[in-house]
Amino acid sequence: MQATYQGSCHCGNTRFEVDMELDHVRSCDCSVCRRRGALMHRVPTQALRLHTPLSALTTYVWHTGTAKDYFCPECGILPFRRPSAPSKDELAAGMQPFSGWAVNVRCLEGADLDAIPVRRIAGSKLP
Structure with missing residues (x-):
């Protein structure tokens, strides 16, 4: 069921x-995500409404340079990110751009984190 959630950094x-139907979360095993411990859920652009401008956040870009991780400059928490573009191999395997x-x-x-199914993402296997 679709619901509206309020979110914030620490x-x-x-x-x-x-706005989202929180039917799963994604847990990636890449070096950044494994250390971060975030549980992510993808939503369309229009589903996220910022009350803090992106210009007030710190951005981290790594690996392919296509993902953008946004952090609070005060407490360091990552509340959301722009996912990376699929690699050529991922596109060839049928992954759709997001x-x-x-x-x-x-x-x-x-x-309720304990009630949400977790999808494991093998980010460590990406080139």
Whole structure:
């Protein structure tokens, strides 16, 4: 069932709301995600409404340079990101490009993390 969630970083300087059907989260095993511990859920661009402008956040870009991770400059929490573009191998395997947001479900008020199925993503296997 679709719901609207309020979200924030730890210190509250970064605030947003998002409409989603929280039917799963994604847990990636790449070097960044494994250390970060975020549980992500992808949503279309229009589903995320920022109450803090992107210009007030810190951005981290790595590996292929196509993903953008947004962090609160005060507490360092990643509330959302723009996922990377699929590699040639992923496109050849049938993965579809995605242009929306990935929201860190750990930053959402009222999300029952124990009740949400986890999809494992093998990011460590990407070239």
